[in-house]
Amino acid sequence: GVVGTQQATAVFPDLTAVQNALVGAGLRLEHDGPFRTFFRTPKARVDERVAEHKALGALQLVGVPDPDRPASELTAHEQRLLMIASALATAPRVVLLDEPAAGASAAELDRLAELLHELRDSGLALLVIEHNLRFVRRVADEVTVLEAGHRIASGTLAQVASNEAVKMAYLGRQKLS
Numbered sequence: 001g002v003v004g005t006q007q008a009t010a011v012f013p014d015l016t017a018v019q020n021a022l023v024g025a026g027l028r029l030e031h032d033g034p035f036r037t038f039f040r041t042p043k044a045r046v047d048e049r050v051a052e053h054k055a056l057g058a059l060q061l062v063g064v065p066d067p068d069r070p071a072s073e074l075t076a077h078e079q080r081l082l083m084i085a086s087a088l089a090t091a092p093r094v095v096l097l098d099e100p101a102a103g104a105s106a107a108e109l110d111r112l113a114e115l116l117h118e119l120r121d122s123g124l125a126l127l128v129i130e131h132n133l134r135f136v137r138r139v140a141d142e143v144t145v146l147e148a149g150h151r152i153a154s155g156t157l158a159q160v161a162s163n164e165a166v167k168m169a170y171l172g173r174q175k176l177s
Helices: 017-028 034-039 042-062 076-088 106-121 133-139 157-161 164-171
Strands: 002-005 094-098 125-129 143-147 150-155
Touching: 002 076, 017 042, 017 076, 042 076, 042 106, 076 094, 076 106, 106 125, 106 133, 125 133, 143 157, 143 164, 150 157, 150 164
Parallel strands: 002 094, 094 125
Antiparallel strands: 143 150
16 A cells, blocks of 8 residues: 655656556455456456556646656656656555655646645545655655754744754854755
8 A cells, every 4th residue: 555656756757657657556356366457357358447547647637748758758857747647546545755855846836745745635644755845845744854864853834943953054164045
């Protein structure tokens, strides 16, 4: 029930967007196996249709514009959305997102924040690892700050932002003018 995306963009460039999402959906087939797949048994065909439905639904949800377009032709942001769609196609309970906002434009960040709110509101648990504090402010209910792998603060963004250990870790002894 837990699935994640990587910080580095990781898609199958020679596959279409829907084929990439089908890789995720294929992880949850009920009647898979070499025999059923090879002979395309009725149960295997039902699984294929269910997987395709999940994959297309996930692509539509995240906003990948053309499911039949090769992943290599998608923008970097669209490839990140494709990774999220592939994760969602597995029907997870928890999604771990590593730096989903990396390299995104202001408009892309707006849509990504909306998407994360939609996912959270649907009951999906999200763990977002992110350095873009403006983005974190928009999407996080609770924030945990790590330094060298150790937790130095946890709480609301306001609580964490006022924490002296966090200030030292991110600003050092410098003063902001």
